[in-house]
Amino acid sequence: MKPPLWNVLGLVAVGAVGLLTLILVPLLAPVHVQLQLTLYFSFAILALSLAFIWGYGGIFSFGQATFFGLGGYTYAIIAINMNESTLAIVAALLLPAVFAAVLGYFMFYGRLSSVYLAVITLVVTLLFHTFLGHTAGFEYRIGDAALGGYNGIPAIPPLNLPGDTSRFIGPEQMFYVSGVCLLATYFGLRLLLGTRFGRIIVGIRENELRVELLGYDVRLYKTAAFTIAAVVAALGGLMFTNWNSFIDPHVFNLGTSAEIIIWVIVGGLGTLVGPIVGAIALGFLAVELGTQQRFDVNLILGAILVVFVLVVPQGIVPMTRRLLTEWWEAAPSREHRFEG
Amino acid sequence: MDTAAVVFIQVLSTVSSLVLFSSGLAVIFGMMRVINLAHGELLMLGAYSLLVAIKVGVNLWVAMLVISPLFVAIVGILMERLVVRHLYGRMMDTLLATWGLSLFITGIMTTFFGNTMEGISTPLGSFRIGNLTESTYKFFIIGMASAVLASGYLILKHSRWGLIARGTMDNPIQASALGVSPSAVYTVTFGIGAALSGLAGAVLAPLSGVLPTMGVAYIGKAFITVIGGGEAMLAGTGSASILFGTINQIVTYFSSSVIGEVALLVSAVVLLRVLPQGITGQFFRRSL
Numbered sequence: 339m340k341p342p343l344w345n346v347l348g349l350v351a352v353g354a355v356g357l358l359t360l361i362l363v364p365l366l367a368p369v370h371v372q373l374q375l376t377l378y379f380s381f382a383i384l385a386l387s388l389a390f391i392w393g394y395g396g397i398f399s400f401g402q403a404t405f406f407g408l409g410g411y412t413y414a415i416i417a418i419n420m421n422e423s424t425l426a427i428v429a430a431l432l433l434p435a436v437f438a439a440v441l442g443y444f445m446f447y448g449r450l451s452s453v454y455l456a457v458i459t460l461v462v463t464l465l466f467h468t469f470l471g472h473t474a475g476f477e478y479r480i481g482d483a484a485l486g487g488y489n490g491i492p493a494i495p496p497l498n499l500p501g502d503t504s505r506f507i508g509p510e511q512m513f514y515v516s517g518v519c520l521l522a523t524y525f526g527l528r529l530l531l532g533t534r535f536g537r538i539i540v541g542i543r544e545n546e547l548r549v550e551l552l553g554y555d556v557r558l559y560k561t562a563a564f565t566i567a568a569v570v571a572a573l574g575g576l577m578f579t580n581w582n583s584f585i586d587p588h589v590f591n592l593g594t595s596a597e598i599i600i601w602v603i604v605g606g607l608g609t610l611v612g613p614i615v616g617a618i619a620l621g622f623l624a625v626e627l628g629t630q631q632r633f634d635v636n637l638i639l640g641a642i643l644v645v646f647v648l649v650v651p652q653g654i655v656p657m658t659r660r661l662l663t664e665w666w667e668a669a670p671s672r673e674h675r676f677e678g
Numbered sequence: 679m680d681t682a683a684v685v686f687i688q689v690l691s692t693v694s695s696l697v698l699f700s701s702g703l704a705v706i707f708g709m710m711r712v713i714n715l716a717h718g719e720l721l722m723l724g725a726y727s728l729l730v731a732i733k734v735g736v737n738l739w740v741a742m743l744v745i746s747p748l749f750v751a752i753v754g755i756l757m758e759r760l761v762v763r764h765l766y767g768r769m770m771d772t773l774l775a776t777w778g779l780s781l782f783i784t785g786i787m788t789t790f791f792g793n794t795m796e797g798i799s800t801p802l803g804s805f806r807i808g809n810l811t812e813s814t815y816k817f818f819i820i821g822m823a824s825a826v827l828a829s830g831y832l833i834l835k836h837s838r839w840g841l842i843a844r845g846t847m848d849n850p851i852q853a854s855a856l857g858v859s860p861s862a863v864y865t866v867t868f869g870i871g872a873a874l875s876g877l878a879g880a881v882l883a884p885l886s887g888v889l890p891t892m893g894v895a896y897i898g899k900a901f902i903t904v905i906g907g908g909e910a911m912l913a914g915t916g917s918a919s920i921l922f923g924t925i926n927q928i929v930t931y932f933s934s935s936v937i938g939e940v941a942l943l944v945s946a947v948v949l950l951r952v953l954p955q956g957i958t959g960q961f962f963r964r965s966l
Contacts (some may be wrong), residue, residue, distance in 0.1 A: 398770060398773075441947075444947050444948070444950075444951045445947075447951070448950055448951040448952075448954045449954055450950060450954055452769075452770070453713055453769055453770070453773065454905055454950065456713075456770075456773060457713075457898075457901045457902070457905060458946075458947060458950070460897075460898060460901075461898035461899075461901065461902055461943055461946075462943070464894065464897075464898045465898070465939065465940060465943050468936055468939060469936055469940060472934070472936045591894075592781075592894055593781075596777065596781055599774065599777075603774065634784075634785035634786075634788040634789050635785070636781045636782070636784050636785035636788065637781070637782055637784075637785025637786055637788075637789060638785070639778075639781050639785075640777075640778045640779065640780065640781030640782030640783075640784075640785055641778070641782055642778075643774060643775070643777065643778030643781065644761060644775050644778035644779060644782065647765075647771050647774045647775040647778065648761070648764060648765075648775065651771065
C-alpha cells in the first residue's frame with residue numbers, strides 16, 4: 339500500500355498541473371489549441387466516468403456514451419425552449435441519472451453477469467443512435483426544439499449566468515468552465531472514493547460475495563455507483579454540447595464508445611489521472627490522424643486497442659509508475675554492484 | 679386474411695433472420711464462452727465476399743453457399759490463432775480485443791471499398807397472395823434458418839465430431855487425456871462459428887445491402903438473442919429468435935421499424951430481469 343504522503347503529493351501535483359494549465363495555456367498557446375483543449379476537457383470528464391465505474395467499481399459499461407449524449411440532448415432541448423441555461427443544466431444532469439437508475443435497477447437487481455451487462459449497455463447505446471437518427475420528421479419536436487434526425491440540433495444557446503441571459507459564457511470562458519469542471523470532477527471522485535461508500539464500491543470490485551456477506555446490499559451500491567458515473571458522463575456531455583453548440587446522434591455511435599474505452603485502457607485502468615491523460619493525448623493524436631487521408635481512423639483506433647489489450651494491458655500511467663519505482667529501487671543496488 | 683398471411687410470412691422471416699445471424703455467435707459464445715464483438719464484421723465480410731464473387735462472375739448460389747462461408751471461416755481461424763487464442767479465460771480482455779478487431783476490420787473495408795452502400799438484387803422474384811405481393815426470397819431465408827438449426831442438431835447430437843466438440847467444451851483436460859487436442863477443437867469451432875456468420879451475411883445481403891459499417895445493425899440483436907436464449911445453444915437461439923422476432927415484427931407492423939427494435943430491446947431487458955439465465959436457464963434445460 340502506498341504511504342499517505344505519496345497520495346497527498348499526488349493530489350497536490352494534479353491540482354498544480356491543472357491550475358498551471360488553466361493559467362498558462364491562454365497566455366502561451368494559440369487560440370485554436372485552447373479551443374481544442376476545451377473539447378478534450380469534456381472528453382476527459384467522460385473518460386473519468388468510465389474510469390470510476392470500471393476501474394473502481396469493476397462494472398464495465400459501454401453505456402457512458404449514452405449518458406454523455408443524453409446529457410447533451412437534454413441540455414439542447416431545454417436550453418432552446420427556455421432560452422436560459424439554469425434549468426437546462428439541472429435537467430441535463432438529472433435525466434441521465436434517472437435513466438441510469440432505472441437501467442441499473444434492471445441490470446443489477448437481475449444480477450446480470452458483467453459480460454451481459456456490457457452487452458446490454460452496448461445495445462442501449464446503439465438503440466439511441468438508431469432512434470435519434472430516425473427523428474428527422476416534423477412530428478419529432480419537443481417545444482421549439484426539432485430533434486432533426488442525423489442532421490442533429492444546431493444553434494444551441496450557450497451557458498449563461500443564472501437568471502441573466504445577457505451574460506453568457508463565450509468560447510474563451512468555456513475553457514475555464516470546463517477546465518474547472520474537470521478538476522472538480524477529479525477531486526470529487528477522489529473524495530468519494532475515500533468515503534465509506536467509495537471503499538464499499540472498491541470492495542465489491544475486489545470480492546463481491548464477501549461484501550455481500552458482510553451485510554451490504556451490493557445491488558443498491560452498484561446501482562448508486564452506476565448512477566453517479568452517469569451524472570459524470572452527462573456533465574461531460576453538457577460541456578461538449580456547449581463547446582459545439584450542436585449535437586447529433588454521432589455521440590451515441592460505436593466510435594464514441596470505442597474512444598472512451600481506449601482512453602481508459604491506454605491511460606490506465608484503476609487510476610483517475612490515466613484516463614484524463616489518455617483522453618487529452620489521444621484527442622491531439624486523433625486530430626493528427628484526421629489530417630491524413632490514407633487510413634480510416636477506425637482502423638488505427640482498432641489497432642491501438644488490440645495492441646494495448648495484448649501487450650500493455652495495464653496502461654501508460656501504471657506502467658510508467660512501475661518503471662519509475664523499479665528504477666528508483668534499482669538505483670542504489672546498481673551503485674553497490676559497481677563498488678563491489 | 680391475405681394480410682394475415684403476409685404478416686405471418688413476415689414474422690417467420692424475421693425470426694429466421696434472427697436465427698441466421700445469431701447462430702454463428704451462438705456457436706462461438708455458447709460453446710467457447712468467447713464474447714466475439716467482431717461478429718457483425720464477420721457478417722459484413724460474408725456480404726462483401728458475395729458481392730465481390732458475383733462481380734467476377736461466379737454463380738450467385740455458389741458464391742452465397744460456398745465462397746462466403748469458406749472465406750469468413752478462414753478469417754475466423756486467423757482471428758482465433760492470432761488474437762483470441764491468447765486471451766482464453768479472460769472474458770473482458772477478449773471482449774475488448776475482438777472489439778478492437780471489429781473497428782480494425784471496418785476500417786480496412788472502408789479504406790478499400792469506401793463508405794458507400796452497394797446493392798445485390800434479390801433473386802427468385804416474388805409471388806402474390808390476393809392483392810399483396812411478397813418476395814419469394816423470404817421462403818429461402820426461412821428454409822436456410824431451418825436447415826442451419828437442423829444440421830446443427832444432427833452434427834452436435836449424432837456425429838462423432840459433435841461429441842468431441844461438446845466433450846472438449848465441457849472438460850478440456852479430460853478430453854486431452856483421451857487424445858483430443860483442445861487447441862485444434864477451439865480453432866475448428868471458432869472457424870465453424872465464423873463460417874455460419876459468413877453464410878448469414880451472404881444470405882441476408884440482398885435484403886440489407888452491403889456497407890462496411892453494416893455489422894453494427896446486427897451485433898446488438900445477435901447478442902440479445904444469444905443471451906436471451908441462455909445456456910442451451912440451439913434451443914436457446916431458436917426460442918429467443920421466435921420470441922424477439924415475433925415481438926419485433928408485430929410492433930413494426932403496427933408502428934415503424936425503429937419502434938419495433940425498441941420493443942425488441944425492452945422485452946429483452948425485461949426478460950433478463952425475470953430470467954437472468956435466459957429462456958433455457960428456466961425451460962428446456964436438458965436440450966442442446
